[in-house]
Amino acid sequence: QPVVAVVGRPNVGKSTLVNRLIGRRQAVVEDVPGVTRDRVPYDAQWNGRQFAVVDTGGWEPDAKDRAAAIAAQAETAVTTADVVLFVVDAVVGATDVDESAVKMLRRSAKPVILVANKADNSSIEMEAATLWSLGLGEPYPVSALHGRGSGELLDVIMDRLPEAPKIIEDRPRGPRRVALVGKPNVGKSSLLNRFSGEVRAVVDAVAGTTVDPVDSLVEIGGEAWQLVDTAGLRKRVGKASGTEYYASLRTASAIEAAEVAVVLLDASEVISEQDQRILSMVTDAGRALVIAFNKWDLVDADRRYYLDREIERELRRIPWAIRLNLSAKTGRAVDKLAPALRKALASWETRVPTAQLNAWLTALVQATPHPVRGGRAPKILFATQAGAAPPRFVLFTSGPLDAGYQRFVERKLREEFGFEGSPIEIAVRPRK
Ligand code: GDP
Secondary structure (H helix, E strand, O other): OOEEEEEOOOOOOHHHHHHHHHOOOOOOOOOOOOOOOOOEEEEEEEOOEEEEEEEOOOOOOOOOOHHHHHHHHHHHHHHHOOEEEEEEEOOOOOOHHHHHHHHHHHHOOOOEEEEEEOOOOHHHHHHHHHHHHHOOOOEEEOOOOOOOOHHHHHHHHHHHOOOOOOOOOOOOOOOEEEEEEOOOOOOHHHHHOOOEOOOHHHHHOOOOOOOOOOOEEEEEOOEEEEEOOOHHHHHOOOOOOOOHHHHHHHHHHHHHHOOEEEEEEEOOOOOOHHHHHHHHHHHHHOOEEEEEEEOHHHOOHHHHHHHHHHHHHHOOOOOOOEEEEOOOOOOOOHHHHHHHHHHHHHHHOOOOOHHHHHHHHHHHHHHOOOOOEOOEOOOEEEEEEEEOOOOEEEEEEOOOOOHHHHHHHHHHHHHHHOOOOOOOEEEEEEOO
């Protein structure tokens, strides 16, 4: 998600502008000199595009040198932002402090948009033209307070943002796509046969949905699901159909086509290399994951003991996967499948609001700071969720993080927000 930073000296109306850009009256602290604000990002949207607005208010009340303080602020902003909004008071005009900030901004290669705020009427708007002298190009007059010019400003911001995918329109919700995978004889067709396949009429009624002929539409837990590439399973073709190589290709393509995968493991057998490969296909593809231990009817106390140890050892890297113990033969716990799939998909599509994410992160970093390495500890400046399905996060930092600390952040992120049944990705963007 692209980041827009708002920079300017105190009292030019930065927080009012941020409120205007995010389109709601949030508790953005007023721009009072002496009040130190942190770099707080807020989620914003315009014309179907999402971006984060970072209020760089942090103003040092006792700063001897105001120019130095604003330079520091500007520096942080430009290193983390994709676009910088430099806000000037259109009534006051350009001051010395403004001019020294401009020097800092021009040293960076980041696009800067010059905003002439407090242009509450057309005569001030005309005055704003004198701000061309700052050398930042065209000044955009706005009244953050009354909204005048803010639509035009947002259009300009959109033009300068790096290409980002449009928000996917909520598609007509057809059935969710599930891959049912596992090594031969693990019980895939047996499980499939547990579900009724008479739901096509219902699904075809949902506008805009199409179902591949190799897929099956089945009812699981009172809901229609699209099981991808189940043609082979339905027909019960000979077990040795194709080599393992082709079977594995087919498994990979089914996973790719799905949103969530059910990996069947045989609870009566040792977790094998082949099982591990299939699990890795799911995590590498970034799909939601439910692990179903089938043939649970064959598991006695003895086997249970060893299985628990195998799980601890073999599934250590995916503790977040949802696990079920079921039996396609007896029907045990088969009704748990639909809730597990729904939960995994909900995690997979989770979006954590930027403000909430950063409130959590700030507390975490305060409680457990990054260890000092060679006399310094990298700071985490802020985080945004760059995407969902699966959730992807970007941490903006002052330098590279220890791998161990990054794992710690990921673990804590899961503890806080769940993501049960979904992989998540965390990227670190250290400032150059
Ligand atoms: P697939 O190759 O994964 O589709 O596996 P199948 O569904 O053809 O099942 C392979 C064998 O395992 C068949 O003999 C099934 O009857 C048996 N099987 C499947 N599920 C279970 C189960 O839950 N318990 C037991 N005991 N046997 C099962």
